[in-house]
Structure formats: C-alpha cells, structure tokens
Amino acid sequence: MRDIICSASNLFAFFLLLIPTLKVYALSGIQPVNLRSEYKVNPVIDIKNPRLSWELISDQNNEVQTSYQIMVASSVKLLEQNKPDIWNSGKVNSNSTNQIAYKGKDLISTEVYYWKVRSWNKSKNEGKWSDISRWEMGLLDKKEWKASWIGYNLDSLNKNTSYHLPPAPYFRKAKDLKKPIKSGRLYITSLGLHEFYINGKRIGKDYFVPGWTDYNKRVYYQVYDITSNLTHGKNAFGAILSYGWYSGYLGYALLVKSPQVRAFYGDTPLLKARLVIEYQDGEKEVIVTDNTWRANDGPLRESDILNGETYNAGMDLGDWNMPQYDVQRWKTVKIYPDKEERMLQVYPGNPVRIYTELKPKSITERPDGKYIVDFGQNFSGVVRLKVKGKAGDSITLRYGEMLHPDGRLMTENLRKARATDRYILKGGAEETWMPTFTYHGFQYAEISGLKYAPHKEVLTGIVFSSATPEAGKLETDNKMVNRLYENIVWTQRSNYFDIPTDCPQRDERLAWTGDAHVYMKSAIYNTDIAAFFTKWLEDVNDSQLANGAYSIYAPMPMKDGKAAIRASDSYSAGWMEAGIICTYELYHAYGDIHTVKKYWNNMKKFIHFLAQKSRGNFLFKERSFEETTPKGGFGDWLSIGNKTSPDLLATMYYGYCANLMAEMAKAVEEKEDQAYYEEKSKKIKKAFSDYYMDETGRLKVNSSIYGDVKGYIEYRPEKGFHGHTQTAYANAIYMNLLTPLQKEAAGKNLKDLINENSGKLATGFLGVKPLLPALSVTGSTDLAYKLLMSEEYPSWGFEVANGATTIWERWNSYTKEKGFENNAGMNSFNHYSFGSVNEWMFENMVGIKSTKPGFREFVVKPEIPTNGINSVKAFYQSINGLIHCSWKKDGDLFILSVNVPVNTKAKVYVPVGTEPNILMNKRLLSEKELKNKLEKNVFVVEVGSGSYTFSSKIK
C-alpha cells in the first residue's frame, strides 16, 4: 500500500507517517485488508447477524471487486484448511465490501468465530485469502449471566449544604482456582462506573464504563480476556464503584434548582460481574457477583463525575484486592433486584481511554502561595499527581480553561461544577494518584497545599477521550488554518466522551442533539465515528418523547413523564431533527442501511409529529412552537446580528428531513414511503417559498406576529425576527429546498448580506455549518475563503489569534479588550458546534466529497482561493479505503495528487487556464483525451482506483 502511494507524489511523505501501516503484499489481483466486524477489529459483539467489512488493495489501477467469498469457522485450524464449519458464503457476485450481514449458522453465546475473505477482481481472477480475523460473542440471553446486582449503600454519608458526595464502595471476593488455567473471561457491568481488579491489577484500558444510557431501558457491559491475570491457586477479585451518570450529579440540575439534582436513576451504584474460568482439563468454573462478596468504604471519600474526587490515602485499605487480606471488617453486600425490561448488551461504541499525556508547559507561583500549571492545551481529563509529604497533608487541585488577566484561575464558567480534586497524603515515600471516575475540561490546574514548589514531574495531564480511531487529517501552508484544524480535532477529542457532549467543563456535559447533528459530518473526516454513533443513536431513540419528537439532549433522564434535570427540557426545532440527520449521516458516510432500517419507524413517528404540528400545512407559520421553553426553541443559537425566525428554521428543517427520508427510503427499498416523502418534500418546498419568500427570492417573516411575546430566547422585541439572514439563506441552499432560480437569488442575498456586514459572518450554531458550503455552491468561493481566513471578530481566526487551542462556544467568548465579559456562566472554551466548518475544509478546500454512500464514488473538486493558501494535503480513511488528496499552487502551475481506493471511482476536477495544458501522471494529455472533458475553467475526468497526479497551467 505504501509503495502505491509513494509513487503518486512525495507530497504525502508527511502523511504517510500518520496513516495506519498496512502490510505490503505482493499482489496478483485484489487483496482484502482491514477486516472488521460491526465496525471494529476483532471485537466482542452480541449481534446475531454481525456486519462484516474489508478494504481492498491492489498494485493495479482501475481495480474493482466482482465477487467475494467469506468463510467462518470455529477454529483457526479449520479456517486454514478451508473447512468453514460455521459459514461458507460461496462465491457471491457482488462489488460490496462492507455492511455484509453474516448469514451462517446461529451464533452461540461466548463462542469465538474466525473469518477470512477473498475477492475476485475485474478480470475475474481470484485473489489471495485475507489474514484471519475474529469476533467473539457476548452473552445473548440476559439469563445466562446468573450474576446478581450487588451494592453497598453509602448514600447517607457526606451530605453537606452545597454537595452530597458519598464515598465510593469497594468490593472483593477471594477464590482458590484449583487447577491450571487455560483461559478466563470477565463479563462486567455496573449501574454507575466501575474499575475491576484481579490480584491487584486493574483490568482493561477502559474508563467511564459502562457509559451513559437510559439505564431503565438498557445497560452495556464489557468483556475482557483475563487469562493472564489469573493464577492457579489463590486469587482475589476487587471492584470500586462510583456514582457516574447513574447516581451522580448531572447537567445543570443544581444550577436551575431542580427538585432532584443527582441520583437520577438510583442512589446506590451496583455491580454485576461474571468470571468464566476454563481449566486446562476442559472443566469450567464460573464466579458471579452474589452475596458472598464483601464490601467496604475506603480511601476514595468523594467520587463524582462532575464535581471531582477526594482521596484520603491515610485510609488506604492496603492489599484489599490481593488474595491474602483480612476481610473481617468488611460487610456483606446487598443484592438488588434487576429490572425485568432492562437490556444487558455489549457496549457498541468506543470506550473512553487515555488518549495521551501532557507535560506542564509552565508552572507559576501565585501571590497566595498556590501554583498555576499550564498544560498548553485545553482538554478533557484529569491530573496525575506524584508527590511527597507528611501524613495528612492535603493537596487541592482546581481547574480552569482560562486565566484572568491577573493570572487567577477563571472558574466562573464552570457554574455549579465544583471541579475540584483533593488528595490527602499517607506520608513517607513518593505517592502517585490519579482520579479515574471524574474528569474536567481545562488547560490550567491550580495546585495548593503542597509544601514545596511543584516541578514538572509533579503533575501530568491525562487526556481522556472515546477511543474513536483516527480517520483523517489535513494540513495547509497557512499556519492559522492549521491551528484552527488542530483546535477542531482537540474539541472533538474532548467532547466525544461516550456521548457527544456540548462541553466538558461546566455543569452541563449533555449530548445536545442540535450540536451533535451540526458537527457530525465534520467529525467523520477526523475519526471513525461509526461505532460511536451506533451507540449514541440508541440513546437518541431511547429518549424519543411520547409525542414522537426527539429530545434536545440524549440520554434524557425522565421523572413522571418530564425531563428530570430540568422539567421544561423537551424538544426544539433545529435540535430534535438529529434523530433523522445523524442516522442519515451514518448511512451516507458508512453505507449503514441497517441503522436506517432499525430506526425507520421511530423516524416516521417523528415526521408524523411534525406533520400533525403543521396541521397539514407543510410549514410552520410564526409562533408555531410556543408550547416549548424557551418559546420557539433555541433558534440559531448564539448567532450575532438579526435573529432568524425559529419557525422559518423549523420549516426548513422539516423540508430537509423529508428530503433525507426520501433518500433513505430509496436506500432501504421502502417504495411507498419513498413516494410519500418525495411528495411531502415537494409540498414543503412549495409551502415554504409561497409563505416565506417574496417574488424576488428574498426570505421574509412577519415579525409583528411575534409582537412583544416574552419567553423567546434572546428575543429583543425592537429587533424582531427575520427571514432575510445569512442563516436562513445558507440553510435553504444547503438543505436543497430551492429551485435553481431561487437558489441563485439566495446565493446573491447571502453574499450581499455578508458584504453589508463588512464581510463578516453573523451565524449561530444552525447557520454556521451550511454557511461556507452554501457560498461555495453558489459561486462565492472567494468569500468563503475570506470568512475562513479572517482573524477579525467574529471569526474562527479571531479565536486562534487570541490563543485558542479548542473551539469556543461564542464568537466573543474572550476578547483582548473586554476579557470574558460576555456571559461568564455560558462561556465554554471547548464547544465543537462552530467547528462544523471542518466539513467545508475537507469537502471544498481539500475537495473530496462522497457522491455514493461510503465514498464508493466521490468527487475530487478542490476550490482554490485567490490567495492565502497555496497548498493543502489530506487523507481520509473511508470505509471503502484510504483516500489521499493534495494540491499545490506554484505560480501558474497547479498540481493535484489523488489516491483512489480499489473498488471506488472518482470524478476529478482539475482547474485549467485559458490554454489547457494538462499532464496526467507526467504525460501530456492529447487533444483527443481532453475532448468533451473541458468545462468552464476545469478539466473533468473520471478515474478508477490508483494514484494520479495532474498538473495544469491555471492562467
């Protein structure tokens, strides 16, 4: 693979270092690589028809797969002998390489299945078998667990006036394993968070498991290979539970003075574990959580995901998770009943893990004797401490994203999140501690209580993130744009944290559906989020409200039919459409029709809700959403300038959803539904333009209808609501709601509005995503670049120029002149919504855009700015293979290099000048070759797989 890419261009040299190394094969045909089951490499799953995928490589150009054959066997040996005792697909004539559902024998709980695949190429030559891959089954029936939920209720402890932070319960059990061990598996989950230990060693690399779900409906579990942890003889199993999302503080409940502020699903964290040990003689032994386990409280005195941890090392339990240990003072655990309807499933996402570690960039002493440690990067995580001192010395860590001008930690924007960790020393030798059931959003940590000046080894920044595999990267010759890109990636890493959170620092961290859908396409280009969104879409659908609307965040804990965090939280236009948009994006990026089918009825139910609400009018007139709080919903949240009417936005989203439903209906062959949504889409478009557009194509709203209605968000009666806004035109264009003439007018209006606004953007969350794409598609590429590269307020560049290392929530979250004066309580510095410009950076600046789900077919159409950026290079690991694209402008010369994966096709647009002189892979193209391929200033060519370099004169 490497060889193929290298020959294309050495421009990629830098990126080659970053891409996953694939084995170099001597190829005679096409070779399947990167085998995955349910989007993961060698996973544990509990799906009865797992979907298999592979990518193809070849040393020949223009290669496609014409057939494939999959074999599945119960052992490597059988598979090597081509004796698939589980499934032999036979030779299947198909060019698909992903979303291929297993169709063999019924899969059995806990079994391991081995599989391989081979493919036939365009000349019908069979290729070599792939390497062997595997998947393992979890427990398919909940009854197989035989393990009880065990708990130790400490809830009555540590109640004080501000917070109620009980200690974490510890659990243990010792067991003699009487014979030599062949293998061991741990199936584990908790209501709350857990860490599990065997003979003193922490099991697995995962944190914050089993993640946040609607625990009344489902809870996930993890499966670990514990063979190497077990010993023949005495063993000890230990667990620590924390309150987490199950019974800890959530969101802004405390801030808004909700009747309930924590323990939304239950007040006692519970553990369920099943250990299966196979002895070398074939006998099996099963150990489960039951009333033989013992529990105690220990040194972890406070443990809350939002508010922090307190660890008193003086209360150390010693070797509590080792075999020899006196448990006399430990209590018997209590067994808690299960909820019959609660599903126990294998975690489908990518668990949170340590992404990287950061060393302090600087440590500064404050006048009060405290120290401020700067990690040089805003991130989600904790600090690992390495300290020495006397018994009882207490060290306090507080966290902030920014400093006040006088050097103080800025914590006003954390609101009620205490975000404080405390470590009380045991005394004597050096002590190391790292909180593991809490995390914070910060760049700066304030340390106090240490009896000496901390040096750089004392504190290490531990960065947590859901372990979504890297899928893409871009780099330009423009420093500001590169930093912006880094900021986007860091913000995604910080907020893709089991669920897509809005921000990691303040008392919120909810998976706001609006934020999630505006940013999702951008995220796809950075990391492989197929598994992550497979998980979150469960949450979204579990949280669908009784009336069919999708909620404003998910999971959304409920009490008596209302949101428990804040009773008025329900649905909002621009947010609730995530149930459809995110499903569509998953389909579009990965060809995932399975998820479309799975949630088809839920999505239909949502459209039905909209249809009913619009009373058959196919649009939402002014004041259609007055039943929600805030009235009208969130609108173009945090926009600046004229406010777009929330009802006009709701109408556009209605039309967009109908469009997406029609496209998805076609993909899943729901013919009747397809016709229904196509018709609906037409009617909405017509109703929209009839009502909200004048004859010149200008969007309008009757603002007087809103009058001085109170309760609308950020509503200023004197300014009214508008239709003629950047956000309205950008969305109408992006959502494909316009006729060609209307689109032209909208493009002009959009451009004029920006120019009238001194060439600046004015969009909020809903307007920013489509802004640059809409400019590009209506011929204003230069203006799109101007917005991208501007460093004046408001712009992305303004944040970079002001030292941002992540994307801010507000355009003016901080200014050098005014500091943090804009709403301290609602001012996150790590909020990905405005990072949705990444979509345009990949699709228009780099220029790669999928035209058939999963990049089976795509265009390469870079848009070249007049100035500011002269070279761009990027890669994207699509589900159909690795795509590279780089371009460079060198005076009059333009060079474009592309790598097109096997089994895919690309339509490449090469910009040309007045005299088309085009070299393709160093060969001058003849007139005949150019014939019919020259469009206005561009040469368009369709290519199959391979590497291509084009150079052309652009003047």
Ligand code: BGC
């Ligand atoms: C969150 C947003 C969210 C919004 C709804 C905020 O507090 O941080 O990102 O979408 O509420 O308007």
